[in-house]
Amino acid sequence: MTLDTYTIEVIPFSQYSWTFEHPGWLNLNPAAVALITTFLTLGYYLSLELLFLTLLTFRTRKTLYFYALLIFTAAVFVTILCKVGWIPNVTSLSLVLWSRLHLITQNRSLLWLTLGMIVVNAVFLHTPIIFFEFGLLSPEGEREKWLLPMEIMVRIQQTVFTLQETFLSGMYISFTFQFLRSGDERGNKVVKRVVGLMISVQVLAIGLDVGLTAFDFLNMFTLKCTLHPFVYAVKLRLEFVVLNQLVGIVKEGL
Numbered sequence: 001m002t003l004d005t006y007t008i009e010v011i012p013f014s015q016y017s018w019t020f021e022h023p024g025w026l027n028l029n030p031a032a033v034a035l036i037t038t039f040l041t042l043g044y045y046l047s048l049e050l051l052f053l054t055l056l057t058f059r060t061r062k063t064l065y066f067y068a069l070l071i072f073t074a075a076v077f078v079t080i081l082c083k084v085g086w087i088p089n090v091t092s093l094s095l096v097l098w099s100r101l102h103l104i105t106q107n108r109s110l111l112w113l114t115l116g117m118i119v120v121n122a123v124f125l126h127t128p129i130i131f132f133e134f135g136l137l138s139p140e141g142e143r144e145k146w147l148l149p150m151e152i153m154v155r156i157q158q159t160v161f162t163l164q165e166t167f168l169s170g171m172y173i174s175f176t177f178q179f180l181r182s183g184d185e186r187g188n189k190v191v192k193r194v195v196g197l198m199i200s201v202q203v204l205a206i207g208l209d210v211g212l213t214a215f216d217f218l219n220m221f222t223l224k225c226t227l228h229p230f231v232y233a234v235k236l237r238l239e240f241v242v243l244n245q246l247v248g249i250v251k252e253g254l
Contacts, residue, residue: 018220043229065099104175125157162209169202
């Protein structure tokens, strides 16, 4: 009786393939495996923490904000486990931001137009990616024809979603400054702290989005997908803090 032996080739980190062009299982490299495992684990931890915070914080749960948070945390787990979780992951973050815009602006036309933008972008950007994902599952020989459309569409959708979230962040900064100017001296001191925190959070969020976009344009799609759950969990964790503080100052009428 003989046992078949298998040789596992270890790829140097400098030669590790992060592109869509590598079919099947990822290459083996200890550093790459450690990197992937670390960020996926951090994504799990942050999403689990957000889930508990969401369930323990909200008394009123029949709101878009609450359900968007729940969908987001669930989507982080799904993103790690399969390739479709990033769809609710990305859009639910925008819905979280949108659901609190009414606190700082009563412009209903702007609110509904912004929601329409989120929905339209979700439909027209997620749908092709799902289609191309199935194309990449084609047998070798047919798979190659899906690579270029997928690479182009991934870059387009990442860029548009980055611009969308930057637009939402800019709205928060702009309207919060208006809120600051309309408050009294005591309110100004409180709001200034929140505005400072909000600006810092939004700048960091934009920087993280730019980083993910850069990985797409550098053809490092697998690395981008590895970091994506962690980055979005960090972004929502920060938004969770600043939006709750915003709710507090609005309720106090500062």
